Amino acid sequence: MTVDTSSADDSTVGAGAETLAVAAAVAAGEAVLSRRFGSAITLVAPEDLAGSGPATVVRARVASSPFALPRTLVIKHYPDPPEPGRSDPFAQEAVSYQLFTALAPEDRMCPELLAHDGRARVLVIEDLGGVPTLHDKLHARDARGAERALLSWARSLGRLHASTASREPDFNALLRRLGGPVKNEDAPLPAVCAQLPGLLEELLDVETPDPVQRRVMEVAERAGSPSYRAFSPVDLSPDNNLVTSSGVRFLDFERGRVRSTLMDAAYLRLPFASSADALALPPGMSEAMIAAWRAEVVSVWPALADEEALAEHLMDGQLLLLWVITWEILPELDLDRHATPISREAALVTWWRELAKHSLRARLTDISEHATRVAAALGARLGPHADLAFYPAFR
Numbered sequence: 430m431t432v433d434t435s436s437a438d439d440s441t442v443g444a445g446a447e448t449l450a451v452a453a454a455v456a457a458g459e460a461v462l463s464r465r466f467g468s469a470i471t472l473v474a475p476e477d478l479a480g481s482g483p484a485t486v487v488r489a490r491v492a493s494s495p496f497a498l499p500r501t502l503v504i505k506h507y508p509d510p511p512e513p514g515r516s517d518p519f520a521q522e523a524v525s526y527q528l529f530t531a532l533a534p535e536d537r538m539c540p541e542l543l544a545h546d547g548r549a550r551v552l553v554i555e556d557l558g559g560v561p562t563l564h565d566k567l568h569a570r571d572a573r574g575a576e577r578a579l580l581s582w583a584r585s586l587g588r589l590h591a592s593t594a595s596r597e598p599d600f601n602a603l604l605r606r607l608g609g610p611v612k613n614e615d616a617p618l619p620a621v622c623a624q625l626p627g628l629l630e631e632l633l634d635v636e637t638p639d640p641v642q643r644r645v646m647e648v649a650e651r652a653g654s655p656s657y658r659a660f661s662p663v664d665l666s667p668d669n670n671l672v673t674s675s676g677v678r679f680l681d682f683e684r685g686r687v688r689s690t691l692m693d694a695a696y697l698r699l700p701f702a703s704s705a706d707a708l709a710l711p712p713g714m715s716e717a718m719i720a721a722w723r724a725e726v727v728s729v730w731p732a733l734a735d736e737e738a739l740a741e742h743l744m745d746g747q748l749l750l751l752w753v754i755t756w757e758i759l760p761e762l763d764l765d766r767h768a769t770p771i772s773r774e775a776a777l778v779t780w781w782r783e784l785a786k787h788s789l790r791a792r793l794t795d796i797s798e799h800a801t802r803v804a805a806a807l808g809a810r811l812g813p814h815a816d817l818a819f820y821p822a823f824r
Contacts, residue, residue, distance in 0.1 A: 454506035465544040518683035520609030525682030564667035575822035583718035587725025593660035695746030
């Protein structure tokens, strides 16, 4: 029998594929829960949560179970096998949740992992409900609410770092058990930093002095040292953070790993730099977030109680993160157009200006002068659109 599909439009085909993916996720979730608890568990009323990564993300209600399970659960199903030689997003996420689920509830900065299966590539996690994300708070018209959410995010990030500061061997052992390669970065930081001067000269006609290159390479090498290492979600976008009554909770660990906190701490000065729609925070907000983060980590890293040590740590992280972010997105920017730019372009200008300001305070004159030239070159290309707008909550 031949089925005529010539009249089906793309939306109908897409909807059918999504329905099949949701059904497959629910079936995988029921199977892993039944194996985990030793009895049949039925899930109903699936809701597609439209995850942006490779997983199908579904919320479902527990219809029948002899166990005291939560009323609703979230299923993440990774139907496709990992690419050879690449980090496996399922393994990264499963191990991340395993690491946190082993901690005391007060140290768990994410939903609880209830079940997982490496062969079926499925996770079932606690459903934290329909609470707002940090993205929602930043785009609402409530400045005080956004401020509270940002400080809660910084505190949760600090607690996440403090509770996992000694857990790298555990994380790597769990990752090897699931068959995922242990990779501390998506790309080696020294190699990335070595490439940026060529891009700056080619695309912006800005030379990078040798002392600046040497300083950045030293920081990149230092990021691989055993000091200040802890778990990082890596993707710290605002929509991956739920603002709950117990504080901000992190989601989506598809790139989660243990690495230097230099990179995460830098987000306190370059807020949400990995997000395509990153915007600006009001004056003083970054300093308040840094204080909230430090209050949580100083018991683990007492050296950061010293203002100079903290300033150096933040300076190194800011420098390194900005070089990595610029290396990632500068080749993709259309710097010759004169239409209103996306926030990504204006964000680069703002962040290089901020680097110039902070490095001047730290008496790093070479870095400050270089950052000023990069910001000026980017700003000249963008013209009057080079200023980064504030998040809606602060306008």
